[in-house]
Amino acid sequence: MNIVLGICGSIAAYKSATLVRLLVKAGANVKVVMTTDATNFITPLTLSTLSKNPVLVDYFIPETGEWNNHVELGLWADIMLIAPASANTLAKMANGLCDNLLMGVYLSAKCPVYFAPAMDLDMWKHTATQENIDKLQSFGNVLIPPGSGELASGLHGEGRMAEPEEIIAFLSAEIKKKLPLADKKVLVTAGPTYEAIDPVRFIGNHSSGKMGFAIADELAKLGADVTLIAGPSAQISKQLAVKRINVTSAAEMLDACLQNFEGSQVCVMSAAVADYTPVTIAQQKIKKQDADFSIDLKKTTDILSKLGSQKKAGQILVGFALETDNEEINAIDKLQRKNLDFIVLNSLNDEGAGFKKDTNKITIIDRDLQKTAYPVKSKDEVALDICNKIIALLNK
Known part of the structure; x- marks a missing residue:
């Protein structure tokens, strides 16, 4: 399958390398779109090497005068997965704000969209975040629930992005439900x-x-x-x-x-x-x-x-x-x-x-x-x- 993986600015972005590797190993063709903040946590070079595709960050490529066509990328994807999905990106998704390439691809996508939140406990529990998640689910987007454990702040609770193996298992189960020989x-x-x-x-x-x-x-x-x-x-x-x-x-x-x-x-x-x-x-x-x-x-x-x-x-x-x-x-x-x-x-x-x-x-x-x-x-x-x-x- 063709999968667009969106990566946001979060410490959980370090898990993206493993996630890309597992997706490719499972047979997916993966193209990565990062926010600018995400590049502070993991380099595009790492992800392009693992995905075997160029990593996209900006609309425009000044060196060549070319631009990354967000509409074509959104139509190319069979699945769009945003992991980690930060509180900031969830808010943009819920309200249709389009100020970066990742949001342009999201708003152009015709495929199922899955998101795996990653944030601190209080941010996760905030009413605004929960309302944004409810709104996204009402759009048909699918939540991959976060885990509970030690967070970057030192707090302990919900907000950890699901582990890459858990995300792969979640996607596999979702995809399998729609296949013609499911459960046979x-x-x-x-x-x-x-x-x-x-x-x-x-x-x-x-x-x-x-x-x-x-x-x-x-x-x-x-x-x-x-x-x-x-x-x-x-x-x-x-x-x-x-x-x-x-x-x-x-x-x-x-x-x-x-x-x-x-x-x-x-x-x-x-x-x-x-x-x-x-x-x-x-x-x-x-x-x-x-x-x-x-x-x-x-x-x-x-x-x-x-x-x-x-x-x-x-x-x-x-x-x-x-x-x-x-x-x-x-x-x-x-x-x-x-x-x-x-x-x-x-x-x-x-x-x-x-x-x-x-x-x-x-x-x-x-x-x-x-x-x-x-x-x-x-x-x-x-x-x-x-x-x-x-x-x-x-x-x-």
Whole structure:
């Protein structure tokens, strides 16, 4: 998201460095606007380095003859956050006074505005301050309440700006409420499984887990509470909120799925689970011999079929079919046998699809056998297409 961070003249401005760092780490594009007094507490250089954007203080730039367009900046922002918000700035906001760039941006903003006050106890409790806060809230601005503790004056009480971690948590919760998958519990599987032959060797496949991780990240971005069951994979979730459960074998993945499926409203089974596993696992490394060597295999439990048989009304179950021949026929058969709501078909015959690639080419087939074919896209874009299909089903 695009976030304008306004910083006012307050000792709490020292927390702004951490706040900018956390916003950027969370994936936000941050532009900082400071009042002149704020620069006495923390330097623009520090904040521009952390935000990777120029810090704006004044309307005009005398050295270049240019000006900072407050209207464009106000329209650019998805969120405006003023932290710390001093008593002086709160009064200006409440009464529409526009004597600095920060106020110009505030009065031009079309986005939600959040403010985190920072001031001494008596200033915070003053009737004028409280009336200004009430007025701002009546405008639709959102208060991030201050904490209580030791203040710069030596007094103890309310008025401390919320800690940067608390502000991030507050914004995350507010943003999540408005997302299409807010409060939906989703289970995703990704990656391969490894079936042990001995302590050294295993039977596996070429799945990297990229597609499943992209789906889990996209679902989390859309507000879902995501549990990701991942086979051996070097992939890392971009979304910190994704809860990851690591497994190795098909049996371990089955156990993890059964433990988490019942409480999930949506389940996306994108893992490449082994169909067979050795009947016996050697306890010691098998030594090479002159004679030929064979391994007896047995079928693994079909996790998707198992979940399909347990699926309750209202649950959405999504499967994947990677095919090399008779693609649609095989995918439809799998869709119907395993009680899926839709299946994502891709073919190794399609250029840009398959294991370990950053792109994929899919066709979605639903229960009514309606087919939607997509061109080659990045796996992140494919993940969004799959998530949009899930949202459409949830909204039916």
